[in-house]
Amino acid sequence: MIPLPQRRSPPRFARAAALAALLLAALAVLSWPSPVDAEDRILIRGNYYRERSTRVLQPYISFSKDLPDERLTIGADYLMDVISSASIGAAALQLGGDKVFTEMRHEAVLRVASRLRDWSVGSFFRYSTETDYESRSFGLSLARDLRQKTITVGANYGYTNDRAFRILANVPGVRIPWKSKVPTQDDPSDFVDGPSNVLQVHNASLGYNHVLTRALLASLQIEGSHARGPQENPYRRVRNGMEEVHPLLRRRLAVSGSARYAVPKARLVFEPRYRFSADDWGIRTHAPQLRLHIRVIPELRLRARYRYYTQNASDFWSATGDYSATDRYRTADPKMGAFDSHTAGLQITYRFDKLAKTPTTSWLRGSWIQATYDHVFVDRDEYRFGNARIGSLALSVPF
Numbered sequence: 001m002i003p004l005p006q007r008r009s010p011p012r013f014a015r016a017a018a019l020a021a022l023l024l025a026a027l028a029v030l031s032w033p034s035p036v037d038a039e040d041r042i043l044i045r046g047n048y049y050r051e052r053s054t055r056v057l058q059p060y061i062s063f064s065k066d067l068p069d070e071r072l073t074i075g076a077d078y079l080m081d082v083i084s085s086a087s088i089g090a091a092a093l094q095l096g097g098d099k100v101f102t103e104m105r106h107e108a109v110l111r112v113a114s115r116l117r118d119w120s121v122g123s124f125f126r127y128s129t130e131t132d133y134e135s136r137s138f139g140l141s142l143a144r145d146l147r148q149k150t151i152t153v154g155a156n157y158g159y160t161n162d163r164a165f166r167i168l169a170n171v172p173g174v175r176i177p178w179k180s181k182v183p184t185q186d187d188p189s190d191f192v193d194g195p196s197n198v199l200q201v202h203n204a205s206l207g208y209n210h211v212l213t214r215a216l217l218a219s220l221q222i223e224g225s226h227a228r229g230p231q232e233n234p235y236r237r238v239r240n241g242m243e244e245v246h247p248l249l250r251r252r253l254a255v256s257g258s259a260r261y262a263v264p265k266a267r268l269v270f271e272p273r274y275r276f277s278a279d280d281w282g283i284r285t286h287a288p289q290l291r292l293h294i295r296v297i298p299e300l301r302l303r304a305r306y307r308y309y310t311q312n313a314s315d316f317w318s319a320t321g322d323y324s325a326t327d328r329y330r331t332a333d334p335k336m337g338a339f340d341s342h343t344a345g346l347q348i349t350y351r352f353d354k355l356a357k358t359p360t361t362s363w364l365r366g367s368w369i370q371a372t373y374d375h376v377f378v379d380r381d382e383y384r385f386g387n388a389r390i391g392s393l394a395l396s397v398p399f
Helices: 012-030 090-095
Strands: 041-050 054-066 073-087 099-116 119-130 133-146 151-167 175-177 181-183 191-193 198-213 216-228 249-263 268-279 284-297 300-311 339-351 368-378 388-398
Touching: none
Parallel strands: none
Antiparallel strands: 041 054, 041 388, 054 073, 073 099, 099 119, 119 133, 133 151, 151 175, 151 198, 181 191, 198 216, 216 249, 249 268, 268 284, 284 300, 300 339, 339 368, 368 388
């Protein structure tokens, strides 16, 4: 392994990578279909993420209610991240070793959705807070069914307003606004604070789903994002000790497609996926994936998946980690470099309908329990965070 610069505090990318991985597990849980007569539902889930220097435990609860039917649905979510990362503080440096830094993130979401004939609309508001940032988001969605519901087209828009801070190492409980560094016009080696500690992100997407045959469903999605504001880690330094400096503007475009092909006699569903993305930082990514759904018995379903991910390095990435004082941008974020990863996972879902045949167990009708495990293998020795283990256990009960 190639030694890397010391970590001053939990790296923001480690948190982002952990949350992105946990989001994949969350989407897998939420994608399980619910019975049409049991839309009022409570979902309880626990997620676990672990890699070389970071561990995340995430309890999550979700509530949804139809008022009085699908014409109006309200929902609320709450999650808490308990994030433990290896970091080097002032006292630890004197002792010559690491110490574990633990912090917590809280997130609450309110959701409203409605369905009127062939139209579906929805909106949400999300508030999230941690020791060194505050985040507020809202979003809108609109979808329309066509040709007797064999085609669905939809559009989504979301806006996020993040405020970044830096915790003062020698003053417990005190934080200051974090602003990206920008070079002055007169002296390229002179960097000053940027205009604001606010990161504003606009996300938009267009989706198209088409039932081509009784056994084949195809989907296509186009996504775009526009982010302006501080996007580097306030604690991370490049190899020669200078602060990170990332561009204030980042624009990304992604195209993804998938298909589901059912083989009813074999109780199998094949689901190939592919996603390509590009941004104006020079990063291009490719992510093919294959999922296999197996219905062992009516109550038990398995899902196996394999995903390959590859990307090239950003325009301002340095393989050696060395930068000069006149470099406009500098980074020590491993996510900015070129690397490949392989993800293999298994998901088991069991429905309790067969057990809900007596008055005392009737409440189990429509309930299910689900366990998911994914392992991420990274093909780059100097990749700081290494391989990752992701687990999830969920219980969903209608009421």
